[in-house]
Structures are given as C-alpha cells and as structure tokens.
Amino acid sequence: MGGLLAMLESREIQLALLWDYHWRRVDDPCLTVTHLIDDPTVLIVARDHRLAGRESVDITELTDENWITRADEHPVADVLARTCQAAGFRPTVSFHAHDYQEAQAMVSIGLGIALAPRPALTNLLSGIEAVSLRPSAPTRRILLARLTERRPTPAESAAEELFREVSRDIEKGYER
The missing domain is CATH 3.40.190.10 (Periplasmic binding protein-like II)
Incomplete structure (x- = not known):
C-alpha cells in the first residue's frame, strides 16, 4: 500500500484502490477516501x-x-x-x-x-x-483514495463512479 500512497503523493497516479482492516485503518488527512465495499x-x-x-x-x-x-x-x-x-x-x-x-x-x-x-x-x-x-473473520474494507487537495478531474469522477458501480455489483454477488 505504501507504494500506491507514494504514487498519489507524487501525483504519478490520481486514484488508488486501497484496503484496510479495523486494526490498521487508512487514516490520512491528506487523503479523501471512499469506502467501496466490505470484503469478507x-x-x-x-x-x-x-x-x-x-x-x-x-x-x-x-x-x-x-x-x-x-x-x-x-x-x-x-x-x-x-x-x-x-x-x-x-x-x-x-x-x-x-x-x-x-x-x-x-x-x-x-x-x-x-x-x-x-x-x-x-x-x-x-x-x-x-x-x-x-463468527466471521476480520473483514477488510476496499477503498478508493485520492489526494484531498486535488479537485477530481472529469475522468477521475467517471472512474470513481465506475468503481462504485462495480462494487455494488460485487456486493450483490456476495448476497447470493
């Protein structure tokens, strides 16, 4: 995960898919994090x-x-x-x-x-x-992160919506 965060900070990438568990949350005020799905x-x-x-x-x-x-x-x-x-x-x-x-x-x-x-x-x-x-094993959260200081481009916004849509489809598959 450290590599992706470094790439965000250097602006090499604009969005990063990350994950965390309850004992080690992604909690960085420099990041805007969107929780996409809980992954069992x-x-x-x-x-x-x-x-x-x-x-x-x-x-x-x-x-x-x-x-x-x-x-x-x-x-x-x-x-x-x-x-x-x-x-x-x-x-x-x-x-x-x-x-x-x-x-x-x-x-x-x-x-x-x-x-x-x-x-x-x-x-x-x-x-x-x-x-x-x-009882269930720890669940990881799948997250989409971007730098808070950057305003999303139209392409980023479209990609974020696509990630949300795919996450909803995955979650429906978990329920089956």
Whole structure:
C-alpha cells in the first residue's frame, strides 16, 4: 500500500484502490477516501476435506487443522493469527504461499486449509471450496483514495463512479 500512497503523493497516479482492516485503518488527512465495499474473508478447503460442502463453519472447529498462509508477512497472515487468537487457539502453519493461486493449489491437494479475501477467489481452482466462517473473520474494507487537495478531474469522477458501480455489483454477488 505504501507504494500506491507514494504514487498519489507524487501525483504519478490520481486514484488508488486501497484496503484496510479495523486494526490498521487508512487514516490520512491528506487523503479523501471512499469506502467501496466490505470484503469478507472466507475459508478455503479441498473438496474432499471434512468441512467441504458446508455453508459455514465455526472457527473453533479448526483448532487441529494445518494452515497455508501468505508469505512475506502478508496481511492475511495477521488475519489468520487474529482470527484464531480470538477463538482461543494458535494456528499451525504448514506452508507459506506467495499468492492466492498458489495457496489454492496447495489446498486443492490437501496440504492444509487457508483464509482468503472473497475477490481473491474469483477464479476458484477446481478441487477446492470456499466456506463462510462463524463468527466471521476480520473483514477488510476496499477503498478508493485520492489526494484531498486535488479537485477530481472529469475522468477521475467517471472512474470513481465506475468503481462504485462495480462494487455494488460485487456486493450483490456476495448476497447470493
């Protein structure tokens, strides 16, 4: 996210898609931030996993699972740690993935289970399923940011409206 903020400040870009969690909010008075959508975190499991086929699972049912999480101190690792800590256990991380496709591939062959934000699963690999968590895992906010001191150009305003429209469509898809 730091790279995008630097690009906004240098005026290399005019708009940036950002995201945050409740413990680390994007809160910069130099930015005008538009909240586009709340993005739920879901569990992904292999199709032959004991939890496959369920609509939702309580996080406390996952105490003995092996986990796959993102490498390089990715924020989803923090989401996993916080979610499990709130449920009273520490996750056993067996593998680290460098992107969500890699995590999905590891899950599909039974190396463990993983958490992922819903949009990262748009192209869900065969052999895995997404399952909602109870109580829900931390939700990230998807944000559109621009410098407060700049008045939006007509193109920026049009792009912002497009982002809002797409976000509404995504949210409708979450409800299905």
